[in-house]
Every structure is written in structure tokens, then in C-alpha cells.
Amino acid sequence: MFFSTEAIIISKKDLGEIDLLLELFTPKGKFWTIAKGARKSRKRFVNLLEEFNIIKAHLRKTSKGKLPILEKADFIFLPENIRIDYKKYIFLSYIGEILSKISSIGGEKTFNFVKSFINLVETNNNFIWLKPYFELNFLKFLGWCPELFRCVKCGYEPKKIFYFSIPEGGLLCYKCKDDRCEILEANILEILRILIKMPLNKLNFLELEKGMDLNRKNKTKILKIAEDFLKFFLLFDINSLKFLKEVLEGV
Numbered sequence: 001m002f003f004s005t006e007a008i009i010i011s012k013k014d015l016g017e018i019d020l021l022l023e024l025f026t027p028k029g030k031f032w033t034i035a036k037g038a039r040k041s042r043k044r045f046v047n048l049l050e051e052f053n054i055i056k057a058h059l060r061k062t063s064k065g066k067l068p069i070l071e072k073a074d075f076i077f078l079p080e081n082i083r084i085d086y087k088k089y090i091f092l093s094y095i096g097e098i099l100s101k102i103s104s105i106g107g108e109k110t111f112n113f114v115k116s117f118i119n120l121v122e123t124n125n126n127f128i129w130l131k132p133y134f135e136l137n138f139l140k141f142l143g144w145c146p147e148l149f150r151c152v153k154c155g156y157e158p159k160k161i162f163y164f165s166i167p168e169g170g171l172l173c174y175k176c177k178d179d180r181c182e183i184l185e186a187n188i189l190e191i192l193r194i195l196i197k198m199p200l201n202k203l204n205f206l207e208l209e210k211g212m213d214l215n216r217k218n219k220t221k222i223l224k225i226a227e228d229f230l231k232f233f234l235l236f237d238i239n240s241l242k243f244l245k246e247v248l249e250g251v
Contacts (some may be wrong), residue, residue, distance in 0.1 A: 088122070148170055149171070168180070195226075
């Protein structure tokens, strides 16, 4: 039985002497497939099977319990800049590792978000905002989005003084705050709110900072909040994060 699907290649491994084992992220979820002879005959797939490529995968189901076979792949989007820009490659490696390590992930909306985000990384160098934007919005698709508009315990909407707790899942009011929360400055909260509400197709990083008094310290705090929130809920180590943070230090 044959079937076709859009797919993002998020990882690959050598299999035997000539085959490739590919991990695909699709609108229906993730699965592994075998590309027979892909390492021996480059002409067959013409560099389509690189990580972060977006392809139309034509697959053949095999007997029960065995992996499907990738018979053919068609070009949809092949990001070129990440092959020559190591910062972009490390950034997408970070995203790919997250996708690979989450056991259950799927849905057309999540897939379309990741696909559009790869396109955005290809043309944008603003890692300071790309990273927290991805982390916060990816959490939203997983159902773990931080509450940034009202107290997570009582529902009250703070107006002047804001407390934030990662273990509690977001904002706390003065009455509900505990010893694990921290005070969050209004301008930092506003940026976090914009990042989590702004559609990907309307993302404007220059507009994001307009009128905001953001120094290096505040930007670093925003990065830390988004990253710590993601790590708290994922519950696994992200090996590529160390290299990505080294990259961001020079941005």
C-alpha cells in the first residue's frame, strides 16, 4: 500500500552500508522510514534527504511491525542558508532535537507552524527573538502555554505588580504569590505577551521593540524565562542547547 505526505526531515542515521533511516515529522505525527540505497545512489534523491528539508514523501507500507519504505521524495522547500550559516544550523538543530525527543507530537497546526518557522529562520537573523518566540508558541501547541494575562490560581488580572512562577504555570497576583515566584517587570511581561500572541505571518521584530525600554539584561531575562519554562515541561536534557547559547552570546 502506498501513501504520500508532506514531511520535515528532523534526523537521519546510516542503516547498513547503503540505506538511510529517516525520522519524519508530518501532519499526522512522527515516524521512521527507510530510504533504500540512498547512500549508494545520490541520483535517486538528489540531496533531498538532508535534515530540515521539507519534502513530499511517497512511501510504501510494509508488513506489520516493519518500517515504511521511502520510494520517492519531491521538493517542497530546501533551506539553503542553514548549510552555510552555522548559527542557523545550530538553531534548527535545537528545534529538531526537541521535535525528535517528544514522544507524542502531531497535528496539522503544529506541523504548519514548524514548517513556516523553518522558512522564517532561512530569511531572518534575529535569534534574540526567534528563540523565545518558538519556545513559547511551541508550548502553546503542546498545551503547556504559560498564563501571562491573569493569575493562574484565582483568575485576577494584575494591573501594576506582576509575579511569575514557572512551577505554577505563569502569572500570580499579590495574594496568591509564593516563595518560588519572582517579580516581573511590566515591559518584560508585555514582550512575552506579544511573542505569544503575534501570528507567525505578522511577526515584526522591529515593531516588537518599538517603545520598549529593553536593555541587554532585560532581553536576557526574557530568553531565560522562555527557555526555563520549556525545559520545566519537557523533562529531558537538550544537548544542542549548550551550543546554541554559545551562539547567542555573540549575537
